[in-house]
Amino acid sequence: MSYEDWYRQDRLPHIFCAGCGNGTIINCTLAAIEQMDWKKEDTVFVSGIGCSSRAPGYILTDSLHTTHGRAIAFATGVKMANPDLHVVVFTGDGDMAAIGGNHFIHACRRNIDLTVICMNNQIYGMTGGQGSPTTPKGCLSSTTPFGCAETPFDLCELATAAGANYVSRWTSYHVKELEKAVKVGLETPGFSFIEALVQCPTAFGRRNKFRQVADHVEYLRSHSLLKAKRDRMLENGEHIPEDMYIVGEITRRKRPAMGVKP
Amino acid sequence: MRNEVRFSGFGGQGIILSAVIVGRAAVIYDNKYAVQTQVYGPEARGGASMSQVIIDDDPILYPKVATPDIYLIMSQEGFEKYGAVAEDPSVMLIDSTLVHSRPKCRCIEIPATREAKLTLKKDIVANIVMLGALVAATHVVSEESLRKAILDSVPKGTEDLNLKAMQLGLQLGKQP
Amino acid sequence: MTRTEFWQGNTACAEGALAAGCNFFGGYPITPSTEVAEHMAAKLPKRGGVFIQMEDEIAGIASIIGAAWTGARAMTATSGPGLSLMMENIGFAAMTETPCVVINVQRGGPSTGQPTMSAQGDMMQVRFGSQGDYAIIALCPATVQEMFELTVKAFNLADKYRVPVFLMADETIGHMREKVIVPDTVERVNRKPLVPGTLPFKADADLVPGFPQFGKGHHVHVTGLTHDERGYPAATNPKLHANLVQRLVDKIENARNDMADYDVINPGASRVFIAYGAPVRTVQQVMYDLNDTDIGFLRLRMVWPFPEKALAEFKNAKAFFIPEMNLGQMAREIERHIKLPVISIPKIGGELHTPADLISTLEAHP
Incomplete structure (x- = not known):
């Protein structure tokens, strides 16, 4: 069996744009699940609203495509009511960090046994490119036409501070690392958070000098800084450029968790 | 037969619990009908708390007390806010240790807090002393039902103390 | 027991x-x-x-x-x-x-x-x-x-x-x-399970589909988007949206008479109270105190869907009186269903209507 067996063939073609990074993240997730040997009937995908949240609709399991920002709250109900189910949440930066920010930090605090995968394209893609809480300073969007003036969230630091057991960040360039990170997330009891930076040629790239998909993926690669390397640089008193994304395993710990299968 | 009883005192005296005990005695052990209501909100915490019980042989339709025929008042502020309106033919039991005003209606003075402190060494059971006195003076519920309802409602380990408080109240409330 | x-x-x-x-x-x-x-x-x-x-x-x-x-x-x-x-x-x-x-x-x-x-x-x-x-x-x-x-x-x-x-x-x-x-025990009506092989959002004759519980291998996709009988998004299909929403409304509204829950008291009365929730108690007190068979009472336990057929049970009704702890919300719904005068008795402020509140309204509308 291959992870492709997890797709709903009767739902194709999908709605993602040519060059979208979301498919990469879904593939990595399903490949990790395949390695876990989970059964389809024991696995539930939950999502909110946005491009990322369409993912569960393409996967052949029970799935709950909910309201904007609330996926984690719905998933909490599914998991607490039936801890035997494996519950995975697909979300995005707008869905999870803006309208759903409160549910996110409280799920981290409860350390509930969910795996949350955030496809962070740094913009509202589905609705045509409005600024999100992770839009980098200076970047253009339809609601930041003079450049984003606000400081973006560091979602991984947020998850760590709020209490998640496992936190990692990769990009759509790092497919092998991402697949491994998702697998560790699936294995870890408690709240696992994996942030995947993804290119969005249609809504983000077009406005921010990444018209070519490859250019954006290359940017993500070249602006990724391994956490271990960052830590060494800090030890040596070296300057960390502000536009770097810290990638790798950010947090791994064994705090008491809720909703873990008995 | 219908009685409408109003309880008032300050937060922490067990005013609400007293009303619930009387309602419970009526419903569970006297096989009557009762409705208990209370005032909620921040003003009911620090200041005067108030609760009312209607006891009736028949089902109670309108559940709010219009004019109480019995008052049980355990603080001066409670008297001023909820007791001063009382007129004949109502009857009021007051904790004479804590309330210095007297109503226009018939008044039965029960030194509940003082007696609880002196006799039982615990002024916390003054409300139960008042309940004993209430039953002795008005027979709104039977003594036996009150006893059972008190036992249902008080914390484990305090049963003897509370029954002694009730007995004390029954003595103090006996009318000539 | x-x-x-x-x-x-x-x-x-x-x-x-x-x-x-x-x-x-x-x-x-x-x-x-x-x-x-x-x-x-x-x-x-x-x-x-x-x-x-x-x-x-x-x-x-x-x-x-x-x-x-x-x-x-x-x-x-x-x-x-x-x-x-x-x-x-x-x-x-x-x-x-x-x-x-x-x-x-x-x-x-x-x-x-x-x-x-x-x-x-x-x-x-x-x-x-x-x-x-x-x-x-x-x-x-x-x-x-x-x-x-x-x-x-x-x-x-x-x-x-x-x-x-x-x-x-x-x-x-x-x-x-x-x-x-x-x-000791209460009646229990369980949800009807999805028959395997049936589309998860295909309704039966009662307009209600069988329930595809998660974890049972139904692989059901549940979405708040307009969806077809498979559960798949179909948000730009006008006919499908119209049919879905019409069914969601009809499955409840069409069953209104089956599920209606109310009491009719004095159906021959000319003046009729309609109440739900706490004001029921005040109406009951007034009915008891006045002891007048010409005052009727429609006591609602289910308010939505509104059981308008109950209004027709008062064949001699000349006016309906609606005490509510709001400014006449259900009175407006009742007006929609009958041509007779509907007299709203609103009360806001936090206190229940007193019997005197209702009696004075009756006196104003003899």
């Missing part, structure tokens, strides 16, 4: 839920409903159920919808401000046909209003508050006994019709204590 209790309304509601087999409570505390959550917090874990205090009311209803899809009998409890926050997900529950129960102990609004006082100001919000057309069921208890019984009924109706069901209580009944006769 039965036993007698002296319970607060909110306690009776929680006990009704437990008797009905509720095994999941997710919610956020709010006066004057908090005792429901507190009672569930104390009792549910000991029965193998789940109590979870969520971060807000939005999450509260989200969690019960999620739990319901795993097969749980799930409930939340709130008051006006929380009901307002829940509205989007109430629409989601209606659209996805999720059985769940929402207890709303009404207090004075708008906004924070009167947290500790009584009102019935959410009657239209509960029916129409979420965007788009849909239908729900709403029950109104007038006694502590009914806080127990109608909560049980709410679970059965939610499962039968796959719809959110609301217990629209008020602070008066939620916070009073009175006698409750508690049965």
Whole structure:
């Protein structure tokens, strides 16, 4: 069996744009699940609203495509009511960090046994490119036409501070690392958070000098800084450029968790 | 037969619990009908708390007390806010240790807090002393039902103390 | 066998839920409903159920919808401000046909209003508050006994019709204590399971589809988007959207006579009270005091869907009198169904109508 067996063939073609990074993240997730040997009937995908949240609709399991920002709250109900189910949440930066920010930090605090995968394209893609809480300073969007003036969230630091057991960040360039990170997330009891930076040629790239998909993926690669390397640089008193994304395993710990299968 | 009883005192005296005990005695052990209501909100915490019980042989339709025929008042502020309106033919039991005003209606003075402190060494059971006195003076519920309802409602380990408080109240409330 | 209790309304509601087999409570505390959550917090874990205090009311209803899809009998409890926050997900529950129960102990609004006082100001919000057309069921208890019984009924109706069901209580009944006769067992109507091989959102003749519980291999996709009978998004198909929404409304509205729950007293009367919730008690007192068979009473336990056929049972009616703890919300609904005068007796401020309030209105309309 291959992870492709997890797709709903009767739902194709999908709605993602040519060059979208979301498919990469879904593939990595399903490949990790395949390695876990989970059964389809024991696995539930939950999502909110946005491009990322369409993912569960393409996967052949029970799935709950909910309201904007609330996926984690719905998933909490599914998991607490039936801890035997494996519950995975697909979300995005707008869905999870803006309208759903409160549910996110409280799920981290409860350390509930969910795996949350955030496809962070740094913009509202589905609705045509409005600024999100992770839009980098200076970047253009339809609601930041003079450049984003606000400081973006560091979602991984947020998850760590709020209490998640496992936190990692990769990009759509790092497919092998991402697949491994998702697998560790699936294995870890408690709240696992994996942030995947993804290119969005249609809504983000077009406005921010990444018209070519490859250019954006290359940017993500070249602006990724391994956490271990960052830590060494800090030890040596070296300057960390502000536009770097810290990638790798950010947090791994064994705090008491809720909703873990008995 | 219908009685409408109003309880008032300050937060922490067990005013609400007293009303619930009387309602419970009526419903569970006297096989009557009762409705208990209370005032909620921040003003009911620090200041005067108030609760009312209607006891009736028949089902109670309108559940709010219009004019109480019995008052049980355990603080001066409670008297001023909820007791001063009382007129004949109502009857009021007051904790004479804590309330210095007297109503226009018939008044039965029960030194509940003082007696609880002196006799039982615990002024916390003054409300139960008042309940004993209430039953002795008005027979709104039977003594036996009150006893059972008190036992249902008080914390484990305090049963003897509370029954002694009730007995004390029954003595103090006996009318000539 | 039965036993007698002296319970607060909110306690009776929680006990009704437990008797009905509720095994999941997710919610956020709010006066004057908090005792429901507190009672569930104390009792549910000991029965193998789940109590979870969520971060807000939005999450509260989200969690019960999620739990319901795993097969749980799930409930939340709130008051006006929380009901307002829940509205989007109430629409989601209606659209996805999720059985769940929402207890709303009404207090004075708008906004924070009167947290500790009584009102019935959410009657239209509960029916129409979420965007788009849909239908729900709403029950109104007038006694502590009914806080127990109608909560049980709410679970059965939610499962039968796959719809959110609301217990629209008020602070008066939620916070009073009175006698409750508690049965050992209660009736249970379970949701109809999906027949394997059937499309998950293809309705039967009763307009209700079988329930494809999560974890049973149905591989069902549940979405708040307009969806086809497979459950797949089809949000730009006008005909499909029209058919879906019409069915969601019809499955409740067409069953209004089957599920109607009301009492008719003095059907030959010329002047007729209609009441639900706490004002029922005042009407009962007035009926008892006046002892006049020319005064009738339509006592509603189910308010939505509105049972308009009950109005026709008063064949000699000349006017209907509607005491409500709002500015005439249901009076407006009743006006829609009859040509006779409808005299609203509104009362806001937090206190229940007194018998004198109703008698003076009767005297003004001889």
